Amino acid sequence: MTYPLEFRQKYVYRENKRGIFIPLTLISGTETTNCGAKLDTGAEFCYFAREHAEEIGLRVEDGTVIQVETNNPGKPMVFYGHEVKIQALGYEIETTIYFWEDHSLPRNLLGRAGWINMFRLALIEHDLELYLSHHDE
Amino acid sequence: MAENENPYVQATFENFRRTPASLRRQLLKMLEQELNGTESDQIDTTTSFRRIPFDDRKEEVEWLAQNSASFHGEWVAIYGNRLLSHNVDYSKVSEEVKSFGIDGAMYIFVEGDENEDFLRFLP
Numbered sequence: 705m706t707y708p709l710e711f712r713q714k715y716v717y718r719e720n721k722r723g724i725f726i727p728l729t730l731i732s733g734t735e736t737t738n739c740g741a742k743l744d745t746g747a748e749f750c751y752f753a754r755e756h757a758e759e760i761g762l763r764v765e766d767g768t769v770i771q772v773e774t775n776n777p778g779k780p781m782v783f784y785g786h787e788v789k790i791q792a793l794g795y796e797i798e799t800t801i802y803f804w805e806d807h808s809l810p811r812n813l814l815g816r817a818g819w820i821n822m823f824r825l826a827l828i829e830h831d832l833e834l835y836l837s838h839h840d841e
Numbered sequence: 842m843a844e845n846e847n848p849y850v851q852a853t854f855e856n857f858r859r860t861p862a863s864l865r866r867q868l869l870k871m872l873e874q875e876l877n878g879t880e881s882d883q884i885d886t887t888t889s890f891r892r893i894p895f896d897d898r899k900e901e902v903e904w905l906a907q908n909s910a911s912f913h914g915e916w917v918a919i920y921g922n923r924l925l926s927h928n929v930d931y932s933k934v935s936e937e938v939k940s941f942g943i944d945g946a947m948y949i950f951v952e953g954d955e956n957e958d959f960l961r962f963l964p
Contacts, residue, residue, distance in 0.1 A: 713895065718902050725905070727898035727947065738898075738947040753950055755916070755931040768859050787861040794895035800861045807931070808916070810952040822890065838890045 709826060711835035713794050719832055726814060728792035730801075735760035739812060743827075743834070747815030750790075750801040751783060756812075757803040762786050764803050781805075790819065795838055797822050901947045913953040920946045 717724050723742035730737050730752070737759040741752070749770070757764045767784030774781055783802035790797055792814075799818045814820065826835040860868055900922045908924070909917070916934045918925040925946055926937040938946050 712892075715897065718906055720906065722952070725902060727896070727902060738945060740898075740902075740947065740949055753931075755935075755950075756948070759935065759948070766859070768856065768861065768864075785861060785864075791893055794893060795890055796893050797890045800864055808914075808929075808950055810950070840890065 709824075709835075710837070711824065711826065712837040712841055713835065715793050715834040715836075717832050717834060723811075724827075724834065726792055728790055728814075730756055730760055731789035731791065731796075732760040732762055732786070741812035741814045743820075744813040744815050745820060747813045748817055749783075749785075749815045750799070750818040751809065751813045751815065752801050752803050753809035753812060754803045754805065754807060757784075757786065760788070762788075762803070764805065767803065768800075770802060792819075793834075793836060795823075795836075797838070898947060905949060905951075909949075909951045912951040914951065916948060916950050918946045918948050 715726070717726070723744070725740050726743055727738070727740045730739065737756050739752075739756055741750070751772075754764045764784050764786075767786045770783050770785065771780040772783060782805040784805065785800045785802045787798065787800050790799060790801070797819070799822065801818055823836045823838055827833075828835075857865070857868065901919045904919050904922050904924070905917075912927050915927050915929050916931045917927045918934050918938045920943055925941060925943060926934045928934045928937075931948070931950075934948065
């Protein structure tokens with residue numbers, strides 16, 4: 705038995721031992737900033753550096769607060785959720801992402817809720833290929 | 842503000858007020874299911890989207906692959922295959938790029954060798 709799938713978009717990513725880097729644009733109102741994030745199916749939400757929030761005019765601490773436990777027990781990381789638009793891989797979606805309260809987050813992450821769950825997605829790491837379509841297409 | 846002086850109710854209401862509008866419907870549905878004693882493990886993925894021209898920022902990605910090792914712990918601003926600015930302080934990078942009058946630069950924090958992983962959410 706085979707399971708054929710069809711997608712509207714294909715992205716050939718560059719080999720990178722640190723992960724699958726996806727260039728993207730964050731938008732809030734008329735403000736935009738260009739950055740990138742690692743695709744992370746293990747992340748529950750999308751996490752971004754606060755510098756990006758400030759660049760697009762968001763007041764980080766006005767967002768919905770969440771705490772993320774790290775490998776440093778008793779010292780969770782605090783993030784604040786905001787509604788933004790993300791442009792990536794040929795799609796613009798409206799979603800909620802979370803900005804760290806501190807500066808210089810080691811890496812931005814595109815996680816499940818907020819980005820991955822908006823798409824049907826297939827990953828062929830062997831060939832460095834990512835296929836996707838929006839769920840509503 | 843809801844007319845209830847119970848601090849727990851007030852805190853819950855305040856958190857709801859601060860919840861992004863796109864999540865409120867989903868949250869209400871979860872609360873309703875909680876109230877009715879049913880599990881909610883479905884995430885509402887209904888959202889608006891539009892197709893846009895695909896810009897893979899190939900030059901910037903290639904520049905990062907080739908050069909980022911020299912900038913661990915710093916913010917870099919790249920445009921095409923050009924490094925516009927780098928500094929540990931994002932604001933200095935942003936200001937310098939704006940002084941060039943360049944629109945569309947990509948801002949990346951180059952992570953160091955040490956890892957600080959996000960493991961799981963607190964209950």
